Amino acid sequence: RRIGVLALGVALVVPLALPTLHGGLLGEAGSGVGAGNGRGGTISAVNPLVSLRDSLNVDDDRQVLSLRPSTGEVPDMYVRIVSLDDFDGTDWKPSQRHIGAVPGTFPEPVGLSEDVKRSTLRTVITAADWYAQDWLPMPYPPSGVRIDGNWRYEPVGMTLVGDHGQTTRGKTYQVTSLDLRPTAKQLAGAPKPPAALEREYTRVPARLPDVVARTAEEVTSGARNHYEEAVRLQDWFSVDGGFRYDTEVQVGRGANAIANFLKRKEGFCVHFSFAMAAMARTLGIPARVAVGFAPGTPQGDGSVSVSLKDAHAWPELYFQGVGWTRFEPTPTRGTTPAYTQPDAPSSARPDRELPSRGAAREPSAAATRGEDCATPPRSGACAGPSAAVAAP
Template sequence: IGALALGIALVVPLALPALDGGLLDGNGGPGGDGSGGGGTISAVNPLVALQDSLNQPEDREVLSYRTNAETTDDLYLRIVSLDQFDGTTWKTTVRRIEDVRTPLPDPRGLSPDVRRAEIQTNLTAAQNYVQNWLPMPFPASQVKIDGRWRYEPVGRSLVGDRGQTTRGARYQVKSLVVAPTAQQLAAAPAPPDGLRREFTKVPDSLPRMVEDTARQVTKGAANPYEQAVKLQDYFASDGGFSYNTQVRAGSGPSAIERFLKQKEGFCVHFSFAMASMARTLGIPARVAVGFTPGTAQSDGSMSVGLRDAHAWPELYFEGVGWTRFEPTPRRGTVPEYARPDTPSGGASDPDTPEPATSSEPSAAPSASDTCPPDLRKQGGCESAAPQIAAGSGGAGPPVGTIVGLTLAALLLIVVPLLPLLWRTRVRAARLGARGRTEADAAARTLAAWLEVTDTAWDHGIAPDESQTPRKAAERIVR
């Protein structure tokens, strides 16, 4: 039995090279046949690598970068897109690859009417970060890198050819920051038939519950964009889901159904489920795998570690192209165009700041500002606050009224501050300098731990009494 098991363990990986789990921290999919104008890339499965990366005891750095972007909140480093869904998992389709052009072709479906800006990012991969796919901001418009790299146009990804990897790579990427408005996404026309057919395929084995839940969640939505936002909000905030990297990733047609019932998982579950549900609604969807923006360093650079590994859904809207959404709670950032307050046309809309600031204030003050001096002396052009003008000529209000108003104002100021004052008092008592003998160590340690958990609660991390202090501390750090 041992010899047979060993033989299977050695032979099966050779027969199934597409099941490579090193998409994030090991060797990725193979990179083509080495010919000048063709080649193919193989499908990869990121499940094992992504979950292992998130659960690493040490957050090992894999990338560092500098960028001239105004903010890095939305600067996800995308590795590859998974666009083939067979009911068991999502994986990349085997596609043709080509030479890297300078500049890269324009993103598919992006209209000139959509606001965009080009940024530049200089990246350095760690020596121990070895895989075949190149992490880049999406969508890249130009890439400068040494070595044997090829371009996959459908997913807009770069893949190493003939053993080329990211080990120690230094490269420069120019990419577009695409900023569509909610109105542009809501008014997007139907996608091309070929693209829609390819990216809305769902297997017959997909449980009926997936589509039923999608239609129930998006009930009342007027267009695919509103459906996408409702799906995102269902997973991120409204549906009662919780983020847990220890949950088994699972496979098979029932994996998504099980996740929708248990409502617990990590980014793979959330992105796979949202992309599958979007496809059942006729919205072209795929899953992107890569890294969130990372952590800012004191020297101005950004550091990306294994625990920044992430997966997110991309949905296609004609005129905008492939568009990122963020359904995973407590991970990454929700794009501006996918936030609930964007359809209101407020200041968060990049295309409509002027009407919101110029049209409101012009009407109210005009009556008093344009009142002639002679009419003002005769009591004309009454303002909206006549009581203030009438009180200016008498002896003033009684002392009791002044005292009462003063006390009322103080009360209005102090009452909302009571929780803050109480919290400050508790913190000072816990972290006070008294009780420094060895006999007081237990009480002092407990007081400090209570302050840590309460501070975490102040930031929205509710305490979980079922966890040990070590596990609770790791949860707070995450």
């Protein structure tokens, strides 16, 4: 019954330990972005984010997307909806951006060099006939998309957004994307980013409590570069910091929310991603938060089923030469990137049988099962926010 309510667009606003916006991942779509002439315009967020915590605790999960990769191998694919890059100490939200016509081939991601190993993926995605989302879920970074309907392109986030009420409901589309495989050495040796980008994505408000920056410095003490700082933050949250994954946390909101989370050490993906992104910014690492879905469940027919419980949020940090790079601080959720584990051959797939509430009973410090287990398996279940758009 609760899933049915979500599908009808009734967003459940819950108290969180971190700043939140309001809106719904599964809510009814917005009004589109306006004229749709492909020659400019802007988008702005209207009620773009809510953490639908109850969707993690439903007994009857529900498929949102079906992915069918063109290769025989099923990748551990995150599907991204939108990035949140405007942080005022209380809210994370998408910045207002200019949009235009959807290009036939997308430009190369900002900051990506030819030295980074990559392969091209083609994925056919089918959205459920009840899933009405303004932003088009796509693997990141996309390099092209084939879809009918009224869509516009936002180049900074490399996202597509529906125009004139266009949504994902029942849509089947093909996305060409890059599977990037940077090395730890490339990330550690990343040069300084462009000044304008660094300035925009390291901005933190004056009212952010001092404990946030102080804790970031303590956790990363001794790190030789921003990459090592990022890995230490990720590992502190996900493995050795004593944090618990809990979808039923009820603590305060507002300017002190991140400080409360760092003190209580309980929360789910929204808390972890928001806190790590904010802490990274205090260290001078450009950071934003991505919203979408963690890797789904492979099916017998070669497809991948992405469900309500795969909804997720994660931080993206910028490294010149690689570009925007995913990290995974949420314990037992998602997959740990291989480039954050120099000695690990690959990331582990999510354990779909791991219950969300059960995970909350075990602190992250106890997540590993021995020195021969480089990464604990993580489930992709995490309440995910999304965005709606309206005419400027």
